[in-house]
Amino acid sequence: MKKDLKTQVKEIAVGAKNACAPLALLSTAQKNAVLEDMAFALLEKKEEILKANKIDCLAAKKESRAFIDRLSLNKARIEQMSDSLLQISRLSDPVGGVIAAWNTPNGLSIRKVRVPLGVVAIIYESRPNVTADCIGLCFKSGNSVILRGGSQALNSNLAIFNAIQRVMQKHGLPEGSINLVSSADRKAVDHLLKLNDYIDVVIPRGGEELIRKVVKTSTIPVIKHYKGICHVYVDEDADLNMAENICFNAKCQRPGVCNAMESLLVHRDVAARFLPGMLKKFKDAQVEIRGDELTRKIAKWARKATEKDYRTEFSDLILSVKVVESLDEAITRINTYGSHHSDSIVTDNNSAAEQFLKQVDSACVYLNASTRFTDGNQFGMGAEIGISTDKLHARGPMGLEELTTYKYTVYGTGQIRS
Amino acid sequence: MKKDLKTQVKEIAVGAKNACAPLALLSTAQKNAVLEDMAFALLEKKEEILKANKIDCLAAKKESRAFIDRLSLNKARIEQMSDSLLQISRLSDPVGGVIAAWNTPNGLSIRKVRVPLGVVAIIYESRPNVTADCIGLCFKSGNSVILRGGSQALNSNLAIFNAIQRVMQKHGLPEGSINLVSSADRKAVDHLLKLNDYIDVVIPRGGEELIRKVVKTSTIPVIKHYKGICHVYVDEDADLNMAENICFNAKCQRPGVCNAMESLLVHRDVAARFLPGMLKKFKDAQVEIRGDELTRKIAKWARKATEKDYRTEFSDLILSVKVVESLDEAITRINTYGSHHSDSIVTDNNSAAEQFLKQVDSACVYLNASTRFTDGNQFGMGAEIGISTDKLHARGPMGLEELTTYKYTVYGTGQIRS
Numbered sequence: 150m151k152k153d154l155k156t157q158v159k160e161i162a163v164g165a166k167n168a169c170a171p172l173a174l175l176s177t178a179q180k181n182a183v184l185e186d187m188a189f190a191l192l193e194k195k196e197e198i199l200k201a202n203k204i205d206c207l208a209a210k211k212e213s214r215a216f217i218d219r220l221s222l223n224k225a226r227i228e229q230m231s232d233s234l235l236q237i238s239r240l241s242d243p244v245g246g247v248i249a250a251w252n253t254p255n256g257l258s259i260r261k262v263r264v265p266l267g268v269v270a271i272i273y274e275s276r277p278n279v280t281a282d283c284i285g286l287c288f289k290s291g292n293s294v295i296l297r298g299g300s301q302a303l304n305s306n307l308a309i310f311n312a313i314q315r316v317m318q319k320h321g322l323p324e325g326s327i328n329l330v331s332s333a334d335r336k337a338v339d340h341l342l343k344l345n346d347y348i349d350v351v352i353p354r355g356g357e358e359l360i361r362k363v364v365k366t367s368t369i370p371v372i373k374h375y376k377g378i379c380h381v382y383v384d385e386d387a388d389l390n391m392a393e394n395i396c397f398n399a400k401c402q403r404p405g406v407c408n409a410m411e412s413l414l415v416h417r418d419v420a421a422r423f424l425p426g427m428l429k430k431f432k433d434a435q436v437e438i439r440g441d442e443l444t445r446k447i448a449k450w451a452r453k454a455t456e457k458d459y460r461t462e463f464s465d466l467i468l469s470v471k472v473v474e475s476l477d478e479a480i481t482r483i484n485t486y487g488s489h490h491s492d493s494i495v496t497d498n499n500s501a502a503e504q505f506l507k508q509v510d511s512a513c514v515y516l517n518a519s520t521r522f523t524d525g526n527q528f529g530m531g532a533e534i535g536i537s538t539d540k541l542h543a544r545g546p547m548g549l550e551e552l553t554t555y556k557y558t559v560y561g562t563g564q565i566r567s
Numbered sequence: 568m569k570k571d572l573k574t575q576v577k578e579i580a581v582g583a584k585n586a587c588a589p590l591a592l593l594s595t596a597q598k599n600a601v602l603e604d605m606a607f608a609l610l611e612k613k614e615e616i617l618k619a620n621k622i623d624c625l626a627a628k629k630e631s632r633a634f635i636d637r638l639s640l641n642k643a644r645i646e647q648m649s650d651s652l653l654q655i656s657r658l659s660d661p662v663g664g665v666i667a668a669w670n671t672p673n674g675l676s677i678r679k680v681r682v683p684l685g686v687v688a689i690i691y692e693s694r695p696n697v698t699a700d701c702i703g704l705c706f707k708s709g710n711s712v713i714l715r716g717g718s719q720a721l722n723s724n725l726a727i728f729n730a731i732q733r734v735m736q737k738h739g740l741p742e743g744s745i746n747l748v749s750s751a752d753r754k755a756v757d758h759l760l761k762l763n764d765y766i767d768v769v770i771p772r773g774g775e776e777l778i779r780k781v782v783k784t785s786t787i788p789v790i791k792h793y794k795g796i797c798h799v800y801v802d803e804d805a806d807l808n809m810a811e812n813i814c815f816n817a818k819c820q821r822p823g824v825c826n827a828m829e830s831l832l833v834h835r836d837v838a839a840r841f842l843p844g845m846l847k848k849f850k851d852a853q854v855e856i857r858g859d860e861l862t863r864k865i866a867k868w869a870r871k872a873t874e875k876d877y878r879t880e881f882s883d884l885i886l887s888v889k890v891v892e893s894l895d896e897a898i899t900r901i902n903t904y905g906s907h908h909s910d911s912i913v914t915d916n917n918s919a920a921e922q923f924l925k926q927v928d929s930a931c932v933y934l935n936a937s938t939r940f941t942d943g944n945q946f947g948m949g950a951e952i953g954i955s956t957d958k959l960h961a962r963g964p965m966g967l968e969e970l971t972t973y974k975y976t977v978y979g980t981g982q983i984r985s
Contacts, residue, residue: 170898170926253947257936266958267928349958370788370959391981398983480588506976508588510685518675518979527984528975529671540684540767540972541788542959554958557946558924561936563809565816566945 154332158340162347164325165268165293171323172291173265177242179320180289184238186316187288191231191281194312198227201308202277209275209301219276220302230281230309233532237285240531243550244291258560263553265291267349270341271534272363274355275299280309283354284327286534290552293323295348297330297338307331342367352547354535372543374535376462377407377490379520382479382505384496385416389423391517392495396427398519399493401434405464407536408491408523412459412469414479420447420472428470436466443472459486476501480508487511489538491520512538512545572750576758580765582743583686583711589741590709591683595660597738598707602656604734605706609649609699612730616645619726620695627693627719637694638720648699648727651950655703658949661968662709676978681971683709685767688759689952690781692773693717698727701772702745704952708970711741713766715748715756725749760785770965772953790961792953794880795825795908797938800897800923802914803834807841809935810913814845816937817911819852823882825954826909826941830877830887832897838865838890846888854884861890877904894919898926905929907956909938930956930963 191198202222209220246263253259269292273279280298287294298306310329317326330337342351345368352372353363364371381399383392399410415423420443428438428448438444439454451470458469459482473479483492493515494505502516513523523545525533530548537543543551609616620640627638664681671677687710691697698716705712716724728747735744748755760769763786770790771781782789799817801810817828833841838861846856846866856862857872869888876887877900891897901910911933912923920934931941941963943951948966955961961969 169928170902173925174922251947253940253945257940259946264925364786368782370957372959388981394981394983402984484588504592507591507682510587511974513975513977515977516979518977518982519984521984522671522675522977522982523975527671528677529669539788541790544972545975554962556929557931557941557963559931559933559936559940561934563806563812564936564940565812566820566937566939 154334154337155340157332158330158337159344159347161295161325161328161330162268162341162344164323165295165328166325166347168293168323168325169265169267172293172326175291177244180242180291181238183316183320183322184234184285184289186319187281187285187313188231188234188238190312190316191227191234191309194308195224195227198222198305198308198312199224201304204304205275205302212301216275219274220305222277222305226278230278233282234285237289237532240289240549242289243553248555255564256562257564260558260560261555262558263550264556266552266554268293268295268347269552270295270297270348270351270369272297272338272351272353272355272359273299274359275302277302277305277309279354280306280329281313282532283534284310284313286532286549286552288326290549292552293326293328295328295330295341297341300333300335303331303333339366342369345369352534372537372547373539375538376488377409377536377538378411378460378462378486378488379408379490380412380414380483380487380492381410381520382414382473382483382492382494383416383419383423384476384494384498384501385418386498386501387416387419387423387495388497389419392423393427393430395493395495395517395519397430397434399521400431400436400468401466402519402521404466406521407462408520409464410468410520411461411463412471412486414471414473414482416476416479417443417472417474424448424470431468434466436468438468438470440470441472444470462488476504480505484508484510489540490536491515491523493518493520512536572752572755573758575750576748576755577762577765579713579743579746579748580686580759580762582741583713583746584743584765586711586741586743587683587685590711590744593709595662598660598709599656601734601738601740602652602703602707604737605699605703605731606649606652606656608730608734609645609652609727612726613642613645616640616723616726616730617642619722622722623693623720630719634693637692638723640695640723644696648696651700652703655707655950658707658967660707661971666973673982674980675982678976678978679973680976681968682974684970684972686711686713686765687970688713688715688766688769688787690715690756690769690771690773690777691717692777693720695720695723695727697772698724698747699731700950701952702731704950704967704970706744708967710970711744711746713746713748713759715759718751718753721749721751757784760787763787770952790955790965791957793956794906795827795954795956796829796878796880796904796906797826797908798830798832798901798905798910799828799938800832800891800901800910800912801834801837801841802894802912802916802919803836804916804919805834805837805841805913806915807837810841811845811848813911813913813935813937815848815852817939818849818854818886819884820937820939822884824939825880826938827882828886828938829879829881830889830904832889832891832900834894834897835861835890835892842866842888842890849886852884854886856886856888858888859890862888880906894922898923902926902928907958908954909933909941911936911938930954
């Protein structure tokens with residue numbers, strides 16, 4: 150049995166690899182036509198998809214409300230999935246884009262050209278909308294894709310996948326272009342993660358535990374989307390009204406997401422002026438404050454922050470607060486306690502801003518703006534496959550371009566090396 | 568003892584991480600001045616370095632001649648090392664370069680800016696020149712570097728390292744900017760490769776075995792420079808004179824390097840015209856031919872090629888040859904048997920060229936040129952740290968730009984998300 154599963158998973162990976170060469174020849178117009186048909190197919194198969202989703206939801210009824218909410222589909226959500234595919238069809242195609250071009254003295258013409266990564270594997274939790282999104286993004290960027298979704302969404306995923314696979318067939322595209330690993334056996338993922346000869350990159354989408362597990366098992370490069378422990382630092386030269394608005398927005402506008410502020414740093418010279426009003430505003434919004442000693446002198450009701458609090462992604466109405474001695478201390482803290490995701494400074498001082506933007510080692514570093522803007526759509530990239538906290542290959546929001554690599558194409562007229 | 572080594576290695580990594588923020592503030596002029604002083608220091612300490620190298624060479628006298636050749640330094644080689652540092656000082660600085668810049672509708676100004684990777688670890692074999700080269704490249708690109716060279720070059724590496732470290736001190740730069748792990752204990756590398764909290768990337772420079780070992784052990788992302796199994800495919804529409812020149816150059820000009828041709832593919836319709844002269848020329852140059860049946864009909868003296876031969880990097884005057892039925896077969900073979908390094912097509916047919924350039928999944932794909940041009944200097948990038956066979960982050964020759972990543976700096980005027 151065990152061997153069978155391994156063979157089965159390998160066959161999927163080989164099929165995906167073999168699909169790469171034909172996919173590399175597709176024009177943008179061809180890909181867009183397929184994406185439009187995919188969008189249409191989801192609407193057409195709405196009832197089938199909802200029926201399958203009902204089975205999944207019934208089986209999951211003992212799960213948390215949040216879990217069931219992520220799992221559940223309805224007409225509006227299917228329409229959203231379909232719209233996403235249409236949106237992807239309208240995004241510009243990164244494949245074939247020339248990053249740089251030059252001639253060498255001996256007459257070679259070198260082009261650094263964007264090309265698909267090859268085979269992309271996505272490991273995700275029980276969120277059926279990810280199935281359609283990932284197929285769309287990978288297909289548009291010329292990659293074949295292997296999907297492994299949470300087992301509790303299997304019926305929903307299969308219904309979505311089958312609707313889209315029929316579109317691929319209709320267009321005469323290789324079956325291996327899109328793949329769903331549907332075995333209920335969890336070992337399937339372990340097998341998949343060892344197939345570095347066929348799979349070019351793995352992108353786990355989900356909680357930190359899932360990502361760590363994938364990193365530990367995989368022999369394939371992994372692009373990691375770890376947590377967001379985002380800071381706002383209110384500098385001594387900050388416009389304090391602006392700071393209050395930014396901090397409140399960064400914490401409260403949507404506290405459950407990765408670009409929300411988890412930790413507030415305030416320069417000691419403005420702490421006495423800034424913190425009382427700010428903390429009151431947070432208190433009124435039911436934000437639990439966990440602060441250092443100075444913070445708790447200002448807000449006696451605040452809890453004492455532990456070392457762990459400063460390293461925690463609360464994803465909730467909880468905020469750690471610390472008064473710092475200097476810009477340098479703020480930068481060091483962010484680089485040490487943060488998650489290299491998104492951090493902001495509020496200041497009117499150009500040299501402080503410059504130093505912060507250069508020295509804070511995060512994907513997105515803000516001056517006088519909320520951290521909540523770290524997002525593919527907000528950045529104008531369109532749909533994103535996630536927000537990379539890695540430094541290699543892709544950093545920050547990952548859109549279509551980040552699903553490509555490059556190659557050098559070199560045009561000669563018989564050149565040989567002397 | 569074991570714990571001590573682990574602590575010692577960790578302290579090096581922490582020091583390197585802490586050096587990143589000061590390094591991020593250096594101007595190009597400052598870095599160039601330091602590089603020039605490094606170059607001068609190597610000349611100044613020539614005698615000390617040669618003395619240290621003599622100890623290493625004496626201890627290695629039982630090793631192969633090739634090993635001792637790589638290990639040995641002389642005045643000319645030290646001058647070369649010094650020149651390399653000067654050359655690096657003249658290369659343009661990638662740090663701070665703006666890859667893209669745009670404004671969002673709400674008035675945020677977003678810049679995608681090149682920044683150092685952070686801490687780069689280099690694991691290499693007993694080649695002392697790598698010590699100076701890697702320090703130069705990492706320093707110019709704003710990274711701190713941790714070096715671990717082959718133990719048999721330790722005295723030479725220490726002498727070079729100390730000469731350069733004194734320059735860093737003179738310029739008031741953090742000691743952690745450059746580091747040499749000098750413990751004789753091989754476990755030091757194992758400890759190092761687990762420090763993903765402090766080290767951003769590992770680049771192993773050396774044979775395949777070394778690289779595989781690093782990949783297996785490391786929890787830090789690894790950029791791999793695997794072997795080069797490079798192909799030339801002679802198409803049915805090739806200019807056969809040009810093909811002969813290219814193939815001979817790709818095989819014989821320097822057979823020991825990774826961009827030399829290891830496998831020749833010939834379209835069956837030109838095999839009878841092309842191969843007799845070509846193989847004779849190879850025979851005269853003492854190239855051993857390992858061919859398929861059709862090849863051996865033309866050259867009865869050729870050995871029979873095994874499956875393994877077609878997957879081998881000979882790094883020697885040996886060549887595998889195969890006659891193929893079609894362009895498609897050639898492309899599939901290259902993608903299956905090759906190492907995704909450098910492959911070339913010789914043809915006058917535009918559509919064949921286009922298909923080959925698109926479908927061959929290699930870092931460098933050539934039309935009508937020798938594969939021997941895959942090289943940082945030949946490409947005009949200047950010094951290189953290696954040739955990546957990876958697809959993520961860096962592909963092909965890795966120069967200064969490939970030693971950087973990017974971040975988004977976002978300039979606001981109080982924007983919050985609604």
